[in-house]
Amino acid sequence: MLTLKPFSSSVLALGGFLIAAIGVYFVFLRPPLLPEDLKYMGTSLGQIIDTQPNLSVWLQNVFYVMGGYIFTTGILTIYVSLTSFRARASGSFVIVVVSGLSSMGVMTFVNFIIDSDFKWILLLFMFPWFLALLFYIMKK
Numbered sequence: 001m002l003t004l005k006p007f008s009s010s011v012l013a014l015g016g017f018l019i020a021a022i023g024v025y026f027v028f029l030r031p032p033l034l035p036e037d038l039k040y041m042g043t044s045l046g047q048i049i050d051t052q053p054n055l056s057v058w059l060q061n062v063f064y065v066m067g068g069y070i071f072t073t074g075i076l077t078i079y080v081s082l083t084s085f086r087a088r089a090s091g092s093f094v095i096v097v098v099s100g101l102s103s104m105g106v107m108t109f110v111n112f113i114i115d116s117d118f119k120w121i122l123l124l125f126m127f128p129w130f131l132a133l134l135f136y137i138m139k140k
Contacts, residue, residue, distance in 0.1 A: 008135035015128035016077030023071025
C-alpha cells in the first residue's frame with residue numbers, strides 16, 4: 001500500500017504513473033501523424049499518402065515499440081520509487097536524476113524545440129519528478 005511517508009517516493013510514483021500513461025497513449029491512442037507533425041514538415045496528409053504510402057504503417061510500428069519502452073520506464077520508475085528511493089538506498093537519487101533527465105527530460109526538451117502542442121503538458125508531467133527530488137533532498 002502506498003503511504004505518504006516518505007512523501008518523496010509517493011510523488012515519484014505519481015511521476016512514474018504519468019510516464020506509463022504516456023506509453024499507453026503511444027501504443028493505443030496516438031495516430032501515426034499528428035496535425036503538428038504535418039505542420040512541422042510543411043506538408044499535407046494527402047502528399048504523405050501519395051509519396052510515402054507505407055509511412056503511416058511504419059510509424060505506427062515505431063510508436064508501438066516506443067510506447068512499450070515509455071510504459072516500461074514508467075513501471076520501473078514506480079518500482080524504484082517504492083523500493084530503493086523510499087529506502088534512500090545508496091545511488092538511488094543519482095539513478096532517479098539520470099533516468100528522469102534521459103527519459104522525460106529529453107522528451108520534453110525536444111517537444112519545446114519542435115514547438116509541439118504537447119510541450120506544456122510534458123513539462124507539467126515533469127513536475128512530480130522535480131518535486132520528488134526536492135522532497136528527497138529535504139528528507140520528506
